[in-house]
Amino acid sequence: MSLTNTINRSAITLLLLFLSLFVSLPSNGEDKPAAGAAGADPAKVAEGAKLFEANCKACHAVHDVVVGPALKDVNKRRPIGWIVNFVHNSQKVIASGDPYAVELYNKFGKTEMKSFPELSEDQIKSIVAYIVDEGGKKVDVGPKPPVDGQPQSEAKDEGGYSGIILILIIIVLVLVLVMLVVFLSVLKRYLKDKEEKLAESDREIVNQKFDVLKVIKSKGFLSIVGIIFVSLALRACWNNMFYVGVDQGYAPIQPIPFSHKLHAGQYKIDCNYCHTGVTKGKQANIPSLNICMNCHSQIKSGPRFGQDGIAKVIDAYNSNKPVKWVRVHNLPDLAYFNHAQHVKVGGIECKTCHGQIDTMEVVRQHSPLTMGWCINCHRETAVNGKDNAYYDKLLELHSKKGPLKVAENGGLECAKCHY
């Protein structure tokens, strides 16, 4: 049985190979990129591209190994029927003892490929068409984007440019002002010579002396100065609010477009996996690059930015340059906050303070991080003292008065957070 099977399969493979050679040979001479074995129907290729983007891209690329193998020439390696079966239910094919499938499964660390029963045979064929089409294109090895701070550096350039414009405008305005003053004095002098001929009211204007003090004391001047001062002060307050953490909704552009939505949402990677300090101490820890590389030594292409985003991670790791992330949650230095106390002891979930991180493409500050917000939570939340001998006596003492709130255990005291 198995022998005939193998012979059959190899025959088919050989046939396919031969066919593909035959088909692709003349195409080498053509200017247009090679069309696939299934016919170079651009509509089909486009449909395949769409489907590939939606279903395969997370784990596969045409030219590179990502989670799964590079798919270029898959049509040459395997018959289309096998491909369809494998896509519909890869585990079934492996379980059937198919040697190629088993080898593939072992080679990629026994990672199960997701089954796609919803894809029709035609759809799979169009994906293959797209792969064939894409496989014929040359791999573009362009210069890789720099690792960090591109958005910032651009902004900086712009800032410098607008600064020059601002200075030019100011210079022009000052020149206009000087010219106006000169005009005024020339006119005045001219009119003064003909003083007798002027009407009484006009004479008054001409003889009027410019009084600096009067101008300074004038309501108009004072209110202008006042408005400038108030607006500057407001601006300062606004910026200083940042230092005290009042910056709810702050979602800065990061040097690497890391998506929590993808990692935490779609792939359901546990927060702890990267933020290793969260149950140990004060800091939750921004993951070090070696943690990124646990996966990204294999996964080199992402669904949104392709290789660009991940390349920055890999480059930074290889060149031993840390990534300068922009800090989102800026608790002021005078407040001591400890993640372990809240997560490990208190059993608070991450999203309670950080919001639905798993839906955020770019992380933004979910909570106000003000003292009022902290204190309010301490007032409302009961101490998580279950099965914790530390709290046994306290809870017993408090049992008649209802649940022991954090506030009742000193949660509002200054030196809990400020020292």
Add this chain to the structure above:
Amino acid sequence: MKDNNKKYWKGIEELSNDPEFLKHAHNEFPEFLSVKEKGSSEASDAPDRRDFLKLLGFSVAAVSLAACEAPVKKVIPYVNKPVDVDPGIANWYASTYQEGGEYCSILVKTREGRPIKIEGNKLSPITMGGTSARVQASVLSLYDTERLEFFVENGKQIKVKSIAEYAPLDRKIIDKLAAAQASGKSIRIVSQTILSPTTKKAIEEFKAKYPATEHVMYDVLSAEGILKANEISLGQRIIPSYNFGAADVIVSFGADFLGTWISPIEYAKQYSKTRKLSAHKKTMSKHYQIESNLSLTGCNADTRLPIKPSEEGLYVAALYNALGFGGLSTKAPNHEVIKKAATDLLKAKGKSLVVSGSNDPYVQLLVNKINSELGNYGKTIDVSTPSFQKQGSDEAILKFIEDAKSGQVGAVIFYGANPVYDHPKGEELKEALKKISLKISFNDRMDETSSEVDYVCPDLHFLESWNDAEPKKGFFSLTQPTITPIFKGNRAAQESLLIWSGNKTDYYTYLENNWKSRLTGGNFQELWDKTLHDGLYSGKTSELHVTPGHSETEAYAAISDTASVGAFHTGGSSTPNVNLSEVEDNINRTYKTNSGIELSLYYKVGLGSGSLSAGNNPWLHELPDPVSKATWDNYLAIPKKMANEMDIAQGDVVALTVDGKNTGIEVPVLIQPGQANNTASLALGYGRTKAGKCGNEVGKNAYPLIKVKGGRLDLNAGVVTFAKTGDERKIAQTQTHHTVMARPIIQDASLAEYQKDAGAGRYKPMIHTNLYGEKKPTEITTWYEHEKPNHLWGMSIDLNSCIGCGACVVACQSENNVPVVGRKEVLNRREMHWIRIDRYYSSDAETDKTGEYFESESGVKDLEIAAENPTVTFQPMLCQQCNHAPCESVCPVAATTHSSEGLNQMTYNRCIGTRYCANNCPYKVRRFNWFKYFENEEFDKNVSMNNFLGRMVLNPDVTVRSRGVMEKCSFCVQRIQEGKLKAKMEKRRPIDGEIVTACASACPTDAIIFGDRNDTESRLHKDNVVENAERSYAVLEELNVQPNILYLTKIRNS
């Protein structure tokens, strides 16, 4: 109930009610913000109020403008996070502090790879978890910007990217060493005492390569007298192990064993055990101190006898005679104290200890004889476990200087030694160095010696290096790096020596191999790992075989199995063999009474020799001297009587003439109660010229005054005369800054009284009420009680154990980011220490008169008598964490509040600086930030906040306070929070002793116990409620502020 009528005084100025003192006594704050009203007649350059307001307006505008740029903060994680390092979590490493023979087994706290705090290692049988101010402060020296970054060749730094680039320089040095070897002249390695056997092995290797090499070890704090005496009488040049803990009677002739003598941390631990009292132990040791200047040890003595230095030998002889072991025909003074001491000693044969700080071998021989007659050898003195902390030889260094002068030295290597500064013949050496063709120094900075050499190859700081130590025979510990070398151009001195000897092994491998060759039993890796983890070798010492070439250890024969049980052996010791007639002759020849004023030199407890990195450590300079409470200076201490006779006032600058020679030293005078009449004393370790920013030009260098006599150094400098120069230099003392106006702050009793009534000496105030009669202060209150269901943090301070050493002060400074303010601001009474050690004098000779009386003739006399030989009590004073805190109720913005755990909390961000709290604090423990001490060039001596390197020592868990806010002891709330969190995470209650404050953990005598009063199993509860309930008192109990700190009465065995 007995009222304590004894009067306590903190300084002469308080006793005599000096007008200056009175002025300050009522004004805690020296001056208010210097702003005058317009039109005020006061001629001052202070800005007027309107200018002030204008400036204020301007600065508001400036700040608003400056804030226009939106801030973006970066957060930069590791590329490769080290497995053990988690940001925000401290790592602890066991290591060993060793500098100039000083030893302390330590734990180093590191945060994100930076050492920030040093604590004692409780596993050590020698230091037993104790530390000293110098050990605590050594972490700051690591971040000293004066350290050399690179090797120096002829005064020029050679910048390199890695240490390997020094290969050409090494070749040059090797060639020169070879030339020196070939020249027939000798090569010398000059170091202080080296405790490390492996370092010695490396030196041996160097010697093997260059056979002309001699290793010269010397001690700045020389113990030549003891070494010599033991060489004569025991046949071994050793310092024995002393056990003050087993001595019921201690007689010390000028040995400051709690402060500076040989191994003070170890002795303080032992000594304090004999001083502690409880319901189960109602006896304590009796301590006599016979000395000329009031030392830290003298302050703690039960009976103290001030003598002149020239009488020292005679007094030792007098004691020998009084003991009745035989008559020495010396002109022995017959003093009551000596007779009493003799009687007590005879009662405690085999349980007593006589020590002397003298460097005269004949005095030490007589001391040996006394101890031998008393049967103390094998009981309180252990010859079989000698201490290696002093191995230096005065003769060797003197010979080196002579040889250098006569051109017999071809090359010299200075290793952790600065003899140009710290040797009395330093100037001669400096000249003689010019005759030596190759001079190398391993010192970490261009100090006095390094500036005179050809090559400086800076050694690593001990916190950056690998090493081992053998402070006592058979006791080994390891030093491990807690940070990678800060400067890439520094190299371990041992590695340099090895390279120059042609051995390419790095020092770590060399060290490990050396241990491997010694540790034969068991699995080496396991033993090594455990030793590294514990910081010390705790296995059987038979596993340690003597290293070939380690001559010192070899000399001491086999090591016994029991050495690891404790740092002390009893029984079976050899006894000294003393030729009495020789001693008699020499004492008669040396000690002749004279009528002149004698100058004795001494070392400061904080600064020590001051000759290496400690000399540039601002924490040590600002640590008030335990006795005089002076900072940032040395001074000539003279007794009150002499000051009166010579009409010299404190602060008058005098020029010193010693033995008829003008020394060129001009120092201010300090009137020191307890200083023996016709004596004066001056501290060594000051007057550095090339230590760095903090140490240069602080005080005057007294090292040239050390007398070189018969091949040894003598701190008794001879007869001194001094004359006023007319200048005045105020001494920055802290003692009377926060005075307490003659209230019963110190409560004390004699041992006899205590044995009759455990509550002896207690002052128990009663408050009269109209309705209920006499009531205890705690029974009447207008306050609602705070509930404290969880913890109630408290502290017990045993005045009997506290020796006043100041380790806690520096530990607190290091833990809590306390700024250094400098001499000028200390003079302005603005020091910032959160814990201070109050030193009180008292005397039976006092009258109850005050004020003008002391200006009368009989008053002056009384004052002299009172100051002649006062009794001293130390009292650590810190925030008492009052449960009914007076500071809390006066704060207009609720910046200081009470917690449910009994803590008096200080919230810096709320504080607006009214200083009402400090005015209302009965203990005067609140400190106001008069200035911005960080990032402020005016305070450049506050190095931990004013330069990039120094800032690395800051504790990241404690806020650096800004100008205009009040601060005070927080009971190390950051440690409490950390400890509680650890317990919660492990789902248990905190274990007693797990959470301790920095001061309690640093204390070498366990005088401070910190704990939870709600925990009835805690040591604190046992101490204050069970064992020492009667002795426990709250300072100023009558105020009913209910402090969480209780003190135990001071009991004197007099």
